[in-house]
Amino acid sequence: MNKKSVIPWIVRAAALAAMLYLWTIMPTIMSGAVSLGLLWGIMVLGVFITYRVLDIADLTVEGTIVLGASVAARMITAGYSPFLATFAAFFAGLLAGLLTGVLHTKLRIPALLSGILTLTALYSINLRVMGRPNTPLLPFKVPSVFTPFERFNLPLNIPALIVGVACLVVIVALLYWFFGTELGSAIRATGNNPNMVRAQGINTTSMIILGLMLSNGLVGFAGALIAQHQTFADITMGIGSIVIGLASLIIGEVLFGTKSFKNTLVSVILGAVVYRVIIALVIKMGLAANDLKLFVAATVTVALTLPIMQSYARTIIKSLRRPEKGGE
Amino acid sequence: MLDVRNIVKIFNHGTVNEKTALRGVSLHLSPGEFVSVIGGNGAGKSTLLSAVAGVYGVDSGSITIDGRDVTRLPEYKRANLIGRVFQDPMMGTAASMGIEENLAIAKRRGQRRTLKWGVTPHEREEYRELLATLDLGLENRLTSKVGLLSGGQRQALTLLMATLKSPKLLLLDEHTAALDPKTAARVLELSEQIVARNNLTTMMVTHNMRDAIAHGDRLIMLYDGKIIIDIAGEEKKKLTTKDLLDMFEERSGSGDADGNLLL
Numbered sequence: 215m216n217k218k219s220v221i222p223w224i225v226r227a228a229a230l231a232a233m234l235y236l237w238t239i240m241p242t243i244m245s246g247a248v249s250l251g252l253l254w255g256i257m258v259l260g261v262f263i264t265y266r267v268l269d270i271a272d273l274t275v276e277g278t279i280v281l282g283a284s285v286a287a288r289m290i291t292a293g294y295s296p297f298l299a300t301f302a303a304f305f306a307g308l309l310a311g312l313l314t315g316v317l318h319t320k321l322r323i324p325a326l327l328s329g330i331l332t333l334t335a336l337y338s339i340n341l342r343v344m345g346r347p348n349t350p351l352l353p354f355k356v357p358s359v360f361t362p363f364e365r366f367n368l369p370l371n372i373p374a375l376i377v378g379v380a381c382l383v384v385i386v387a388l389l390y391w392f393f394g395t396e397l398g399s400a401i402r403a404t405g406n407n408p409n410m411v412r413a414q415g416i417n418t419t420s421m422i423i424l425g426l427m428l429s430n431g432l433v434g435f436a437g438a439l440i441a442q443h444q445t446f447a448d449i450t451m452g453i454g455s456i457v458i459g460l461a462s463l464i465i466g467e468v469l470f471g472t473k474s475f476k477n478t479l480v481s482v483i484l485g486a487v488v489y490r491v492i493i494a495l496v497i498k499m500g501l502a503a504n505d506l507k508l509f510v511a512a513t514v515t516v517a518l519t520l521p522i523m524q525s526y527a528r529t530i531i532k533s534l535r536r537p538e539k540g541g542e
Numbered sequence: 543m544l545d546v547r548n549i550v551k552i553f554n555h556g557t558v559n560e561k562t563a564l565r566g567v568s569l570h571l572s573p574g575e576f577v578s579v580i581g582g583n584g585a586g587k588s589t590l591l592s593a594v595a596g597v598y599g600v601d602s603g604s605i606t607i608d609g610r611d612v613t614r615l616p617e618y619k620r621a622n623l624i625g626r627v628f629q630d631p632m633m634g635t636a637a638s639m640g641i642e643e644n645l646a647i648a649k650r651r652g653q654r655r656t657l658k659w660g661v662t663p664h665e666r667e668e669y670r671e672l673l674a675t676l677d678l679g680l681e682n683r684l685t686s687k688v689g690l691l692s693g694g695q696r697q698a699l700t701l702l703m704a705t706l707k708s709p710k711l712l713l714l715d716e717h718t719a720a721l722d723p724k725t726a727a728r729v730l731e732l733s734e735q736i737v738a739r740n741n742l743t744t745m746m747v748t749h750n751m752r753d754a755i756a757h758g759d760r761l762i763m764l765y766d767g768k769i770i771i772d773i774a775g776e777e778k779k780k781l782t783t784k785d786l787l788d789m790f791e792e793r794s795g796s797g798d799a800d801g802n803l804l805l
Contacts, residue, residue, distance in 0.1 A: 363655055399660035403647055406636035413634070414703070415621035415651045
């Protein structure tokens with residue numbers, strides 16, 4: 215956080231302009247990518263809380279997103295309101311975060327391993343919740359949070375777009391408020407310097423658990439929405455989600471900056487959208503779906519190393535420009 | 543104010559790396575007393591401070607602050623009674639948060655963290671005035687990230703944070719050791735001012751014998767996990783470096799004072 219964006223504003227504007235242009239030439243692909251990006255953006259906010267605010271790489275996400283989807287799918291097919299089901303997914307996510315938090319803080323298991331333990335446990339739990347590896351949520355058979363939009367006869371993906379934007383506006387406002395409160399400040403400080411936080415009388419254990427819960431709650435919520443949008447919940451849908459989350463986070467931060475907390479929240483969501491657009495484009499350009507994960511891993515590596523590459527480039531350019539001073 | 547009774551601290555108990563850092567240290571501090579603690583590397587001065595602060599528990603003995611037995615209390619709970627400044631300027635502040643946010647966290651030491659705003663406009667004014675007393679130009683940089691400050695500025699800020707809620711006990715753990723001599727002198731001077739103004743009970747660990755002699759109204763020297771010198775009052779005021787070295791050689795039985803103590 216709080217690094218200056220390495221990309222000038224003109225590149226940001228160009229990226230947004232390019233997306234608008236693409237929308238006009240292939241609206242279906244773009245609306246699909248953007249709406250998916252917005253829904254995954256909710257998950258990216260969760261990843262942001264752990265990876266950036268708490269400074270923990272939390273792999274629980276891979277299980278929590280499926281947990282959210284499973285809980286929502288099970289409840290919707292059992293006849294509960296899809297809205298209630300989506301909120302239930304949020305609470306299920308809180309519990310997953312609680313488990314990882316307790317493993318990490320109270321039982322002193324390294325964060326990475328705690329996440330892996332929870333996500334492994336969640337695999338079985340998710341199968342139990344759904345009762346099978348895949349639950350279809352076909353729009354004409356069961357309702358979803360998008361059902362109320364049916365009567366307006368909107369084009370494909372537009373309901374998801376509306377729901378995504380509405381959820382994000384509320385969540386960003388809540389997160390901005392929460393991290394400005396005494397409690398939220400204490401969580402931010404814990405990720406920053408736990409020594410200082412303890413010296414100021416704050417229990418870092420509680421702060422870490424709280425942060426992990428909030429993060430996984432958001433991921434569970436996103437999982438429920440994604441499942442309803444793609445019309446199924448699947449036991450494998452979480453695979454690679456942490457990499458997707460980090461890719462979106464880093465793309466967003468690099469492209470749109472991290473000047474302030476507010477700015478960063480919006481940046482990481484835009485990052486999720488840009489990520490989905492890139493994926494849609496490479497598939498359109500003929501990348502085989504099976505090669506996608508390789509492509510994603512490569513993208514994340516490039517995005518992660520962009521700042522350091524830029525500093526190398528700067529050093530090289532400097533030495534080329536001022537060769538007479540270089541010898542001193 | 544502080545009552546340390548016969549504390550023993552053994553690291554890596556039962557292993558080949560076993561090290562007894564404190565061998566039965568007892569110490570009583572009256573309210574308002576400012577004691578400087580010196581000793582060579584490994585003498586146990588930082589261990590003593592950390593044990594009082596609750597960074598780790600002790601193997602035996604008891605620690606009482608302001609009449610409250612804190613021996614078994616975790617670090618974050620003891621923090622209600624204790625203000626601390628660390629050797630490493632990075633340790634006392636949250637680098638990616640603003641100056642006012644750091645102060646606001648310190649302002650709420652000992653209170654439950656609620657969902658009220660982290661920094662209120664009212665306290666902002668208070669911080670501005672307090673920062674102005676440091677005379678480091680920080681009063682106009684309330685929202686600057688602490689990571690942008692120099693080591694000396696960060697230590698001064700940490701000092702302010704440690705004393706914002708008048709602590710029962712102020713622990714300064716070699717807090718000027720990482721600073722250049724000029725900044726170190728300034729931070730020491732500030733420490734003295736703040737301690738005097740709030741009449742704080744203070745323990746200051748230092749490597750520097752001259753600082754220990756010049757500051758505080760009592761001096762304690764640790765050697766091999768024990769207090770070997772404890773001087774206060776008139777005797778402390780008249781103390782010179784030479785006296786201290788002679789006393790050290792006599793009491794520790796070590797002929798190599800210069801090697802054991804940094805001047």
